[in-house]
Amino acid sequence: MAREHVLDVRGEDCPGPLVKVVRKIARMPVGDRLRVLTDVEECVRLIRETVEAIDLRIDVNDTGEGYWVMVIEKNLAKPRLPPRRKS
Amino acid sequence: MLTPEAIERFSRQLIVREIGVRGLVKLRNSRVAIIGCGATGSAEAELLARMGVGFIRVIDKDFVDLSNLPRVHLMYTEDAEKALPKAVACAERIKAIDPDIEVDPVVARVGPHNILDLVGDVDLIMDGTDNMDVRYLINDAAVKLGKPWIFVGAETWYGNVLLVEPGKGPCLRCFMPRPAVERRDVCDILGVVNTAVTMTASVAVTLALHRLLGMEADHDHLYVVDALRLELDKVRIKRNEGCPACSLHRYEFLERRVEARSARICGTNAVEITPPQPMRLDLPALAKRLDSARLVSVTEHTLKIAISDTASLVLFRDGRAIVDGITDEDEAWRIYEDIILSRIRGEV
Numbered sequence: 001m002a003r004e005h006v007l008d009v010r011g012e013d014c015p016g017p018l019v020k021v022v023r024k025i026a027r028m029p030v031g032d033r034l035r036v037l038t039d040v041e042e043c044v045r046l047i048r049e050t051v052e053a054i055d056l057r058i059d060v061n062d063t064g065e066g067y068w069v070m071v072i073e074k075n076l077a078k079p080r081l082p083p084r085r086k087s
Numbered sequence: 088m089l090t091p092e093a094i095e096r097f098s099r100q101l102i103v104r105e106i107g108v109r110g111l112v113k114l115r116n117s118r119v120a121i122i123g124c125g126a127t128g129s130a131e132a133e134l135l136a137r138m139g140v141g142f143i144r145v146i147d148k149d150f151v152d153l154s155n156l157p158r159v160h161l162m163y164t165e166d167a168e169k170a171l172p173k174a175v176a177c178a179e180r181i182k183a184i185d186p187d188i189e190v191d192p193v194v195a196r197v198g199p200h201n202i203l204d205l206v207g208d209v210d211l212i213m214d215g216t217d218n219m220d221v222r223y224l225i226n227d228a229a230v231k232l233g234k235p236w237i238f239v240g241a242e243t244w245y246g247n248v249l250l251v252e253p254g255k256g257p258c259l260r261c262f263m264p265r266p267a268v269e270r271r272d273v274c275d276i277l278g279v280v281n282t283a284v285t286m287t288a289s290v291a292v293t294l295a296l297h298r299l300l301g302m303e304a305d306h307d308h309l310y311v312v313d314a315l316r317l318e319l320d321k322v323r324i325k326r327n328e329g330c331p332a333c334s335l336h337r338y339e340f341l342e343r344r345v346e347a348r349s350a351r352i353c354g355t356n357a358v359e360i361t362p363p364q365p366m367r368l369d370l371p372a373l374a375k376r377l378d379s380a381r382l383v384s385v386t387e388h389t390l391k392i393a394i395s396d397t398a399s400l401v402l403f404r405d406g407r408a409i410v411d412g413i414t415d416e417d418e419a420w421r422i423y424e425d426i427i428l429s430r431i432r433g434e435v
């Protein structure tokens with residue numbers, strides 16, 4: 001059953017949130033979705049660019065209340081993000 | 088291919104608007120060859136590696152010497168003790184910086200016989216040599232292949248950098264048309280200040296970054312670093328309609344022949360020996376057949392033998408050798424024949 005995870009990074013400046021988003025995507029199972037809340041426009045641009053570069057779907061919605069909600073779907077059977085290496 | 092580690096590692100670089108994740112992907116897919124891994128080449132190598140370039144080939148014919156350490160990057164005292172080839176030392180440290188980089192160390196003298204192979208599969212060639220003849224050879228190869236290369240030179244307090252974009256801008260021979268071919272007896276080596284090297288390498292790698300990212304990269308100016316007055320200048324260079332390389336397509340340096348020889352290395356008390364033909368030596372095995380009292384060190388890459396209290400010989404796997412402490416070319420060749428050639432005859 002696909003789940004939706006939430007990452008609220010409001011109040012944080014990039015690249016911290018970007019790193020959190022990428023780590024989260026790498027760990028969650030295929031089919032799950034990640035909802036990201038940010039109030040920094042630069043983070044929206046950066047996260048969108050990065051997620052698109054690894055071929056995942058992203059929807060961005062400006063809530064009009066000073067923050068954005070992004071929904072990222074790990075829609076690839078074989079995402080280009082390999083599991084985190086143990087070392 | 089982008090991993091979460093890569094995104095974390097390069098996160099400070101990703102937030103630079105002109106780079107971003109697309110830039111990182113470009114750098115990861117980029118292939119660069121660095122010819123010469125001494126002071127300049129190792130500074131370039133470290134910057135390119137930390138920046139995220141995906142493939143780096145480091146080519147150098149020499150081994151790490153104690154006297155290199157004030158100027159080089161990526162090399163340590165232990166490397167000098169083992170007479171580790173500079174290319175191998177640099178490659179190991181690049182891997183330690185970022186295991187995702189593909190590194191190809193090549194311990195060889197660059198010549199007309201191998202340069203096209205060494206640079207044929209890369210996107211950009213970086214100059215890390217201190218030898219004008221090698222630079223003209225790189226220029227010939229790059230112009231012939233239509234590949235960009237970056238000329239980098241540093242001496243005393245000063246440095247020069249030019250991105251050569253064959254067909255679009257000037258090449259090295261456009262503005263240095265008359266190579267000093269017979270410079271062997273005029274051997275006035277100049278010292279160099281390590282910050283001048285690093286500043287010059289930084290300018291060169293910045294141009295490399297522009298080029299690899301697909302940004303507009305300046306190929307019309309010679310950059311001049313002045314570490315004494317602390318200035319960076321640039322001088323407009325024009326293409327030369329009579330340039331033998333990029334206008335007339337005569338590649339004189341590519342057509343030269345490599346001969347077995349011994350040659351004094353500029354500014355040192357050493358002679359470099361080029362063997363009659365390239366070899367593939369098993370150095371640890373060879374070491375067992377040598378006078379053990381003479382053996383200083385042996386690894387799979389180099390074999391060091393003491394010749395006297397003040398002279399030594401370092402042999403490479405490809406049969407090349409550097410005889411240190413002897414300045415007479417014929418004497419160095421006789422020593423090499425005596426100690427090395429006589430023992431491996433008929434085996435290679």
Ligand SMILES: [Zn+2]
Pocket residue numbers: 257258259260261262327330331332333334
């Ligand atoms: Zn030219």
